[in-house]
Amino acid sequence: MATARPVRAMDPYAEQFWAFTLSRELRLQRCAACGKFRWPPGPTCDRCLSDDFAWSPLSGKAKVLSWTTFRRGYFPEYPPPHTVVALELAEGPLFISYPVDVEPSDLRDGMTLELRWIDATDKFGEYNLPVFGPPAARG
Numbered sequence: 001m002a003t004a005r006p007v008r009a010m011d012p013y014a015e016q017f018w019a020f021t022l023s024r025e026l027r028l029q030r031c032a033a034c035g036k037f038r039w040p041p042g043p044t045c046d047r048c049l050s051d052d053f054a055w056s057p058l059s060g061k062a063k064v065l066s067w068t069t070f071r072r073g074y075f076p077e078y079p080p081p082h083t084v085v086a087l088e089l090a091e092g093p094l095f096i097s098y099p100v101d102v103e104p105s106d107l108r109d110g111m112t113l114e115l116r117w118i119d120a121t122d123k124f125g126e127y128n129l130p131v132f133g134p135p136a137a138r139g
């Protein structure tokens with residue numbers, strides 16, 4: 001059974017983003033005019049103001065920019081201490097997520113993390129939450 005999560009902020013663009021997560025696809029809007037990926041989703045490109053876009057798949061590779069550990073509880077679903085990480089996705093957008101399978105004390109500026117998925121649910125229904133962990137061992 002999917003894990004209860006804080007209620008997502010929802011609009012027509014967010015709804016499409018989350019729909020792709022049901023098939024474990026991380027897709028962001030990519031401007032059809034200039035090619036820039038954008039996040040969070042919205043109606044126009046912040047570089048060229050075009051409103052043409054496609055939902056393009058991402059590699060799931062990311063670089064750690066920074067992180068912080070909350071020692072106060074803000075959501076019952078995320079009991080403290082809860083670490084949040086700021087990532088730069090390989091395609092460029094900045095993305096806030098949280099780390100899995102890595103101790104916060106082992107996080108390093110610039111380290112590579114890869115996309116993982118966690119089953120989740122809220123009042124809008126089931127979805128998969130993109131989280132990030134160390135690259136899987138190559139065998």
Ligand SMILES: [Zn+2]
Binds near residue numbers: 031032033046047
């Ligand atoms: Zn553009």
